[in-house]
Every structure is written in structure tokens, then in C-alpha cells.
Amino acid sequence: MTDATGAPRQRRARRTATTPATSTTPATSTTAATTGGSSRPSDGALPDDARRPLLARDAATLDDLDALVVGCRACPRLVAWREEVAEVKRAAFRDETYWARPVPGFGDPQAGVLVVGLAPAAHGANRTGRMFTGDRSGDFLFASMHRTGFASQALSVRADDGLTLTGIRVTAPVRCAPPANAPTPAERRTCGPYLAREVELVDAGVMVVLGGFGWQAVLTTLAEQGWDVPRPRPAFGHGVEVRLRRPDAGRGRTELTLLGCFHVSQQNTFTGRLTPAMLDAVLERARVLAVGGEV
Numbered sequence: 001m002t003d004a005t006g007a008p009r010q011r012r013a014r015r016t017a018t019t020p021a022t023s024t025t026p027a028t029s030t031t032a033a034t035t036g037g038s039s040r041p042s043d044g045a046l047p048d049d050a051r052r053p054l055l056a057r058d059a060a061t062l063d064d065l066d067a068l069v070v071g072c073r074a075c076p077r078l079v080a081w082r083e084e085v086a087e088v089k090r091a092a093f094r095d096e097t098y099w100a101r102p103v104p105g106f107g108d109p110q111a112g113v114l115v116v117g118l119a120p121a122a123h124g125a126n127r128t129g130r131m132f133t134g135d136r137s138g139d140f141l142f143a144s145m146h147r148t149g150f151a152s153q154a155l156s157v158r159a160d161d162g163l164t165l166t167g168i169r170v171t172a173p174v175r176c177a178p179p180a181n182a183p184t185p186a187e188r189r190t191c192g193p194y195l196a197r198e199v200e201l202v203d204a205g206v207m208v209v210l211g212g213f214g215w216q217a218v219l220t221t222l223a224e225q226g227w228d229v230p231r232p233r234p235a236f237g238h239g240v241e242v243r244l245r246r247p248d249a250g251r252g253r254t255e256l257t258l259l260g261c262f263h264v265s266q267q268n269t270f271t272g273r274l275t276p277a278m279l280d281a282v283l284e285r286a287r288v289l290a291v292g293g294e295v
């Protein structure tokens with residue numbers, strides 16, 4: 001089977017990517033890393049208010065998109081929080097310089113599987129600058145990706161730890177750490193254009209959605225992009241599988257599959273609501289769908 005460009009889908013899932021070597025990443029940034037926002041990134045004439053996410057639709061590449069994302073200050077409450085936790089810090093990380101900026105997606109730029117979470121963790125990705133990196137949620141997720149052949153290693157501790165992802169990419173509908181892991185609906189809407197453009201640019205055939213917040217954000221995005229999202233919307237659940245179609249072939253692929261999965265938060269993993277075997281099964285199913293050409 002082929003994708004909308006005529007390229008065999010199997011090739012899409014084999015490509016490997018490290019943290020992209022752009023100035024938007026913590027490991028290579030030429031704009032000063034921030035501690036509590038004391039050194040704000042500057043990108044010239046671009047707005048840093050609510051107009052900025054709207055520019056995402058014109059991002060030609062993921063690097064362009066990431067450059068927009070990391071300089072965003074459109075949500076005052078989240079900007080204040082991400083910078084405050086970087087000043088106060090957790091005792092275990094008191095000697096570290098926090099990223100304290102929005103976190104771009106991470107992984108294979110042409111992944112067959114796009115994993116969508118919720119938002120960066122205050123002392124995880126908000127500290128390390130890489131999605132799902134530096135906290136227990138990420139430990140759980142990347143260990144599963146390693147077992148299922150998507151990740152080069154099980155450990156994900158910092159942006160320059162050598163982890164590479166093949167055939168999979170991780171992102172979030174909200175790019176800044178929110179207080180109590182709870183973005184507001186308005187913040188989700190403001191950040192929405194970044195997710196929408198990433199979905200378009202990656203054009204994955206399978207989306208693994210971690211939790212109900214991401215599920216609603218993804219369905220909103222896909223409906224706006226012309227996918228035939230049923231009404232009422234399919235309910236989120238672990239193991240739920242939804243096949244969607246899009247009649248307008250001029251906008252990219254015409255079929256994709258959503259897979260629901262409980263979020264990898266400690267609330268779920270510590271209680272056994274989500275076990276390693278359950279997550280492995282979802283990722284294995286995603287691989288079958290993406291690499292096996294079922295989408």
C-alpha cells in the first residue's frame with residue numbers, strides 16, 4: 001500500500017530520528033536556556049501573544065513549527081507557571097537549569113504513529129526540554145517503546161541522552177506545563193494550531209491518544225481538518241479503536257486510525273490501571289496498523 005504521496009507506507013515507519021538538531025532544542029540551543037524566564041528567547045518581529053499560534057498553519061516544516069512553538073508566550077497563566085517552577089525547582093533538580101519554555105514534539109518526523117499526550121510535566125519536560133523526558137510518565141512510555149521496537153533505549157533522562165525514535169513521534173495538545181496538570185479549555189484552544197500543523201506535517205496513519213483530554217483535542221483537530229468524525233463523538237476508552245476517513249484526498253492521507261490508551265501518568269501506572277503489558281499491546285497494535293499497511 002502507498003500513502004498520499006505514493007510512497008510505500010512501510011518506509012514511513014522505519015525512519016529514525018533523534019532530537020532534531022535545530023536551535024529550538026535544549027541540547028543545541030543558541031538562544032539562552034532560561035531559568036525562570038530570566039533570559040527570554042527572541043525571534044525578532046514574531047508576535048509572542050495569542051496571534052503567534054495562528055502562524056503555525058504557515059509552517060512549512062517541523063523545524064519551522066518547533067521554532068514558533070519554543071518562543072510562544074500566548075497563555076499568561078502557563079507562562080507564569082512554567083517559569084515559576086523553574087525558579088523554585090524541585091530539590092532533586094536544584095542544580096539544573098530548567099528549559100522553562102514550550103516543548104516541541106519529539107521523534108521521527110515521518111512517523112507512522114503519532115502519540116498524543118496532555119502537556120509537559122513541570123519538573124519533567126519543562127525541565128529537560130524534551131517531551132515525556134525526565135519523569136516517571138516518560139520512563140513508563142519509553143520503556144514500552146523500547147520493548148516494542150520504536151525506541152533505541154528504554155531510558156529517557158535528558159535531551160542529549162542519545163535516545164532515538166523510529167516510526168513514532170510524541171507530542172501534546174498543550175506545549176507548556178500547566179498547574180496541577182490541568183490546562184483550561186481556552187488554553188487548549190489557543191495551543192491548538194500547533195497540534196493541528198504537526199498532525200498535518202507528520203501525516204501519520206495511526207494516532208495513539210493518551211487520555212481523555214488528548215482524545216478530545218485530537219477529535220477537534222481532525223474534525224477541523226475534514227475528517228469524518230462521527231457525531232456524537234466516539235467516547236475515549238483504553239483499547240478503543242476508531243477508523244476515520246477523509247473524502248478530500250488533496251489534504252494528505254484519506255484514512256487513519258485512532259487508538260485510545262490510558263495516560264501514562266503515575267495515577268494510572270502506580271495503581272495498575274495501566275500496566276506495561278497494556279501499553280505494549282496498544283503500541284504493538286499501532287505498529288501492525290502502521291507498518292502492516294492497514295491504514
Ligand code: SF4
Nearest residue numbers: 072074075102176191
Ligand atoms: S500552551 Fe501553547 S499557546 Fe499557550 S503559551 Fe504554551 S505554547 Fe503558547
